[in-house]
Amino acid sequence: MGSAGRVVLVTGVSRDLGRRFARALASRPGIARVVGVDAMPPRGDIGDVSFVRADIRNPVIAKVIVKEDVDTVVHMSVIATPGAAGARNAAKELNVIGTMQLLAACQKAPGLRTLVVKSSTAVYGASSRDPAMFTEDMEPRRPARSGYAKDLSEVEGYVRGFARRRPDVRVTILRPANVIGAHVVSPLTSYFRLPVLPTILGFDPRLQFLHEQDLIGALEHATSADLAGTFNVAGDGVLTLSQAVRRLQRPTVPLPTFALGGLGSALRSSRLADLSPELVALLTYGRGVDTTRMRHDLGFEPAYSTAEAFADFAAPLPVTGGRTQRVLDRVARSLPDPEPALSVLPAPGGGRRG
Template sequence: MSDDRSGDEPPRSVLVTGASTFLGGYLVARLAANPDIERVVAVDSRVPTKNLMRRMGRADFLRLDIRRPTIAKAIANFDVDTVVHAAPSIMDNVEHSAAIKELNVVGTMQVCAACQRSPSVKRLVLRSSAMVYGAGPSDPGFFSEGTPARKEPRRGYGRDLIDMEGYARGLSRRRQDIGVSILRFQSILGPRIRTRMSSYLSLPVVPTAFGRQARLQFLHEEDALAALEHSTLHPRPGTFNVAGDGVVTMSQSVYRAGHLKLPVPGSLISPLVGVLQNGRLPGMRSEHTPYLAYGRVLDTTRMRTDLGFEPRYSSLATLDDFIARGKTEPVISADTWRGLEHQAVAAATRLQ
């Protein structure tokens, strides 16, 4: 994807898919509040909550299924020049199923096909995820955008992402006048959004991989929204890792929340999470175990130099804000942990 399609002129008419989701809906609200954008079109097969609908303000809401050709009619009727595809379900709070795969893969195929046929569309922003890289013991210290996964996902959300990004790149090749931006988000945390990772870290007792120390990065919900907004207003074609600075270990993540680790064999993590959540959310599946055991860290150089985006929150600050303002309750208070840390340091000093 060459940089001659970036363009700095502001979008005139923007269509956002996934308007009933946190990222899609609040992005619509931000864009609708921008007086430089003439029209904002919000699309989803589900009606957003009343609170979210109020926040969307002047945006036009269309209840339609992106898996159907009607998405092309919407683009044509509103003379859309920028499409933000935020609808893909990416390991949020729903179990992966045939219906989810169809929404992700067939929906993205229809969106890209509609963009290709439309003479008005000049930009596509695709919400993707770092899950496309997979996870494993032989992974590099940092994944750059050009680094292939050590073990390509063959099923689940990871497989969906590979197919979705493939359709977006195919659009870029067939319509070289359309700038395509693919944002690979790291694990999103925040006080409002609900994801599998937020549910996992909210468990009072957190099953972790025995003998492993996963290296994690986080992306704050506000930075995820800001990155989508930035890419809409200041498009730069290409693929970009998006994550907060720094690395946080799994132990740090659990202990800072005031929770307890339960080291178990990797094969037991998924069923244990399901039991401990008591059916409130789908448990972690076996495909997620490598990530919980080894983690995944992204190189975000291109995010800063080429995309021109800088997150406000580091990975650690994201975790702390999630703990401070989210719904997780500590089992052991921060003061208790600090006391234990001081005791450990003092004991280590006496032994030297």
């Protein structure tokens, strides 16, 4: 199908990345219209995007797709971060039920030609049995029983089912690594913004990042490229957690895993961060994904490496201490083993990039 005059519906535009992607897409040649859909209006300028207030969990979304003559859907509302603390059930409903309703609507749309779904490398989980690098064909070593990773697994299963039922529709699933940037609010970016970082005693996990601009670029590329399939998307290279902490010039408190439950509650009630079981697993075991298919098959190359994306995120953050340090010190003092004491990692060579 030619790309001239394409009409694209983007879900999840009330969130910053969804709004910015929809706005960027609307200015691209070959795009006739972009329709942004969400239950809440976006905060900020959406440019030439026409906004439709609709909840994708409601069957009315099918009428929007037909009425607007949509031929391309980009699904961006599978989220890791609930809108409010304790809203995990609401997030699951939006992620899974919302995707099912959206796919049912797509099923009924005879003019639909392209479906792009933003998933995440979180679908692979994080465990001690993981391979050095996950390829797109690998399953998680420990299937998720709850949380965001389970949502992703269910969502991807429904998307693959849709692809079988509608072989005339090109279906692309993107699995971005941890997206990072000044505008990104996620469990991991909230963790890195803490004045003092709790780490897992005895572990130094490898992490991969994708710059927020590269996520938008990858989604734009996937929307216009005529390629079906599932693709890991990440900046080149890896950073260990200790390297990331040094770039942030943050003090750390190494804690045993059992101490993180109480700490997580304290941070959640202070609205500072959410140390979910998934985040704790990532901060323990890390995760690496192979991006050969992204470069060779999809033909996309991120502008930022993992280290460059993290450096860009870290640059504006202030050097800190303060209230969170006192919370962490209290947790450390309450442990039976006096071993976990505050340790300030020196910044390498005084520079943040590297």
